[in-house]
Amino acid sequence: MHLPKPLQSLKDSFESLPGIGPKTAERLTFHLLRVPQERLDTFADSVSALKQTKICKICKNVGEDEICEVCADPKRDKEKICVVESPLDVLALEKSGYNGLYHVLHGAINPIAGIGPEELFIEDLLSRIKKWGSTLSGTTPYELDKLEIILATNPDLEGEATAMYIKNKLEKCGSTLIRISRIGRGLPTGGDLEYADETTLKRAMEGRTSA
Numbered sequence: 001m002h003l004p005k006p007l008q009s010l011k012d013s014f015e016s017l018p019g020i021g022p023k024t025a026e027r028l029t030f031h032l033l034r035v036p037q038e039r040l041d042t043f044a045d046s047v048s049a050l051k052q053t054k055i056c057k058i059c060k061n062v063g064e065d066e067i068c069e070v071c072a073d074p075k076r077d078k079e080k081i082c083v084v085e086s087p088l089d090v091l092a093l094e095k096s097g098y099n100g101l102y103h104v105l106h107g108a109i110n111p112i113a114g115i116g117p118e119e120l121f122i123e124d125l126l127s128r129i130k131k132w133g134s135t136l137s138g139t140t141p142y143e144l145d146k147l148e149i150i151l152a153t154n155p156d157l158e159g160e161a162t163a164m165y166i167k168n169k170l171e172k173c174g175s176t177l178i179r180i181s182r183i184g185r186g187l188p189t190g191g192d193l194e195y196a197d198e199t200t201l202k203r204a205m206e207g208r209t210s211a
């Protein structure tokens with residue numbers, strides 16, 4: 001038996017998502033068939049509004065404006081930039097009580113998957129750091145040694161390679177004054193930052209070591 005076209009099309013869309021197999025896709029499709037039209041409309045609206053989100057000009061996190069909530073917040077500690085792989089890591093770190101800024105790379109270096117440094121927002125991080133002094137303090141020159149870059153890429157092969165690459169780049173830029181640290185203690189090796197609980201993340205942040 002063939003599924004009616006609208007159902008088949010929705011099922012295909014679900015199935016294209018990560019972690020969703022044909023059975024789950026079918027279940028979700030038939031579930032939506034039963035929900036009231038109003039809720040279905042809200043659901044459809046949220047999906048189509050997704051592409052209206054913006055990438056923050058400064059930290060590359062996903063937000064609603066050109067400058068995200070975190071970058072625009074004067075109460076954040078602007079002397080810390082935590083470098084993460086994905087916006088989901090930002091969400092996880094926010095729950096851990098971290099109060100500095102972020103830089104979202106949107107991935108990690110992975111030669112097998114064809115992801116090189118140029119596919120990530122690494123150059124943007126470097127130019128952001130170069131501009132850091134002037135944007136932060138206006139006319140007074142700001143000391144680079146006040147800045148800390150926290151490398152919080154995942155503790156797996158790709159994450160470690162990315163952290164190492166950024167560290168070398170920063171050093172080559174002559175930015176020896178910047179403190180570079182690596183989050184890690186307590187985080188399970190090979191795990192994803194976004195799945196770590198708040199306490200583990202808090203500990204990993206507090207126990208960060210010089211990279």
Ligand SMILES: [Zn+2]
Pocket residue numbers: 056057058059060061067068069070071072
């Ligand atoms: Zn931002």
